[in-house]
């Protein structure tokens with residue numbers, strides 16, 4: 226549907242979208258729709274609240290939700306494909322594209338809406354987002370290894386020859402205690418928004434549309450982003466109480482984004498469809514926060530390698546000062562050798578960087594009264610074999626943090642590039658040119 230037609234539709238507020246969502250499709254997938262008020266970004270963080278009315282274009286050169294300024298809330302869902310029909314799978318991707326395009330504009334998932342349809346039929350939108358705006362919603366789709374081949378290696382949908390070489394189940398890392406019900410998946414959708422109900426509404430409606438073709442395998446809610454993806458955002462804190470996201474790749478670092486986040490045109494001859502896309506690594510870290518809270522402030526800072534107050538490296542300066550790993554302290558280097566920021570730093574990992582986009586979670590409490598809490602780690606990388614697996618291995622083997630975490634969920638997805646008008650998510654994979 227042309228942009229202008231969208232603009233005249235009723236929003237969930239019941240007011241015209243004209244003047245709210247519009248403008249050109251975001252070239253980099255991160256530019257927001259132009260608002261009458263002139264604010265374009267939901268998550269610009271200069272200390273003020275995010276602009277709840279912001280909308281990010283679903284279509285663009287890259288999928289939104291990667292370099293887009295990290296929103297406050299997450300609902301992440303992994304799906305198993307339950308059909309053997311390629312046509313049905315492609316039809317779902319088309320239907321998801323339409324619904325995602327609408328919901329990211331602040332519109333209902335279906336054209337009729339939650340309350341206007343035939344009273345003898347289920348509505349084409351579930352309704353809990355009535356009255357809510359787009360809230361910076363982004364929907365980012367990924368394909369897991371199981372979409373290409375079943376557990377016996379058989380081609381499921383005629384795309385096995387296009388499976389990227391790096392898209393395999395992640396290896397078992399020391400300390401992994403994976404719950405299969407929080408791991409893996411054929412498809413994933415990362416819904417991020419500045420309103421939790423908007424993110425939940427989006428996943429719920431995509432799951433509803435997928436009934437009979439896919440089934441939710443697992444999902445994860447997250448709050449309090451643990452990253453910054455733009456220099457305009459302030460650094461938030463994780464549940465250990467430390468600033469998290471200081472040294473993350475920012476969208477403004479365009480050369481590093483090209484080098485470390487987007488899959489290049491010649492990276493994988495069999496998987497040319499993935500050029501301009503990325504790999505999404507999801508790792509569910511349960512944090513033993515009750516034990517952590519009994520550690521001294523000095524020890525906590527040694528485990529991270531930064532101060533808890535400002536986030537400055539223990540070698541001195543302020544938050545964004547480069548750490549000096551060779552600076553001596555009273556017992557060895559002032560930033561200990563097993564400090565997290567040293568173990569994962571590019572200087573000790575072949576220069577690789579990753580774009581982190583994780584969220585805090587608290588999923589109630591366990592039988593002993595401890596919080597089932599942690600960090601749902603998400604990273605976007607150009608190649609998991611070079612940019613994630615070696616870093617995670619180093620962390621699992623030598624990082625002081627590992628004593629306070631256990632990994633209970635794990636998954637890897639290939640995230641196709643962005644789409645233009647009249648295209649659907651994954652078209653480059655399913656339609657050979």
Ligand SMILES: C=CC1=C(C)c2cc3[nH]c(cc4nc(cc5[nH]c(cc1n2)c(C)c5CCC(=O)O)C(CCC(=O)O)=C4C)c(C)c3C=C
Nearest residue numbers: 467468469470471472473510566569570571600616617630
């Ligand atoms: C394999 C990659 C990483 C995992 C897994 C990971 C888990 C994890 N991290 C924190 C807390 C912090 N991480 C910080 C920095 C940081 N972390 C990684 C990678 C992984 N973290 C990188 C590449 C970096 C940046 C290193 C650098 O270039 O300096 C920080 C410091 C602040 C910051 O720069 O963001 C904190 C704090 C937790 C709690 C956690 C798992 C539970």
Ligand SMILES: [Fe+2]
Nearest residue numbers: 469565566569
């Ligand atoms: Fe980290």
